[in-house]
Amino acid sequence: MAADGTGKPDAAVVRDALGVGVAVGLSGVAFGVTSAGSGLGLLQTCALSLLVFTGASQFALVGALAAGGNPLTAAAGAFFLGVRNAFYGLRLSQLLALPRAVRPFAAQWVIDETTAVTLAQPTRRAARIGFTVTGLSLYLLWNLTTLLGALGAKAIGDSDAWGLDAAGPAVFLALLAPMLKTSTERVVAGLAILLGLGLLPVLPAGVPVLVAALAAPAVLFAEGRRGGRTRQDAPDGSDAPNVSGISDGLDVPDGSEEVR
Structure with missing residues (x-):
């Protein structure tokens, strides 16, 4: 125990x-x-x-x-x-x-x-x-x-x-797949795959991997823009969804050994 x-x-x-x-x-x-x-x-x-x-x-x-x-x-x-x-x-x-x-x-x-x-x-x-x-x-x-x-x-x-x-x-895919728990993560992974495979025939070896890394900031930027528009449409901002994925009230009490 x-x-x-x-x-x-x-x-x-x-x-x-x-x-x-x-x-x-x-x-x-x-x-x-x-x-x-x-x-x-x-x-x-x-x-x-x-x-x-x-x-x-x-x-x-x-x-x-x-x-x-x-x-x-x-x-x-x-x-x-x-x-x-x-x-x-x-x-x-x-x-x-x-x-x-x-x-x-x-x-x-x-x-x-x-x-x-x-x-x-x-x-x-x-x-x-x-x-x-x-x-x-x-x-x-x-x-x-x-x-x-x-x-x-x-x-x-x-x-x-x-x-x-x-x-x-x-x-690598076997390790990555279980970690894709949110729709944002899955979109980033899908876009990265499309960029990497799509550019493989036209760019030198190793370069498609670098370009595929742009999938993350591109998706996060698009999500941020969408979240900003949603907050503007809400009457006082209180009904806007939490697009960051981070919940409120996550502070752990003093002395607690809780990890998550």
Whole structure:
């Protein structure tokens, strides 16, 4: 049970976190094979997993390189995909409230999976356990399977013949789909897909990813304009819908360990 007798039992948090860490960590094999197939050496491939450690950005980089894209363009696409982790960090820093000495090390583990597990926990204790177990298990397994995939790339041969070139996008979509809970998020994702796929035949490799990133500000701008018109139409503004999606009265009482 949880140490304070409330909330989610620690064992259940560990079980859920390990499930995510193991399931996603195994896909490092696909990254290792794909990276080796794009022309990167063993050390370069392993360094990406050790230092970058964000699967979507890693797959975007090696995918663009494999398609013959400019290295700078490929790196830019990977960078912009990784920027989202900085926003995750802003939220997680409040929920976890880790000591200052630990934060630089914990920052390396701020990714999609650790964020999803952490936000699902009802208390700060459970959030810390979920973040730590997910981050540790995923980091260790991802790097191990990356090494195995890179070493086995030559034995596998042409990764395209095995369909491993599709493993990266498939894993990324599997992680993203459950997070699209609002209509705005689904519209952003749909527009990004249309931009990315539509521009793929006419722009150099790596560039469509950068253009697809414009979907988010475009949709948010359109929603803001629509929300502004709705508030103007309301008699005193009191009937206008809350377009921000943020509810009132979310302050947690002092001393509470509630995370969400």
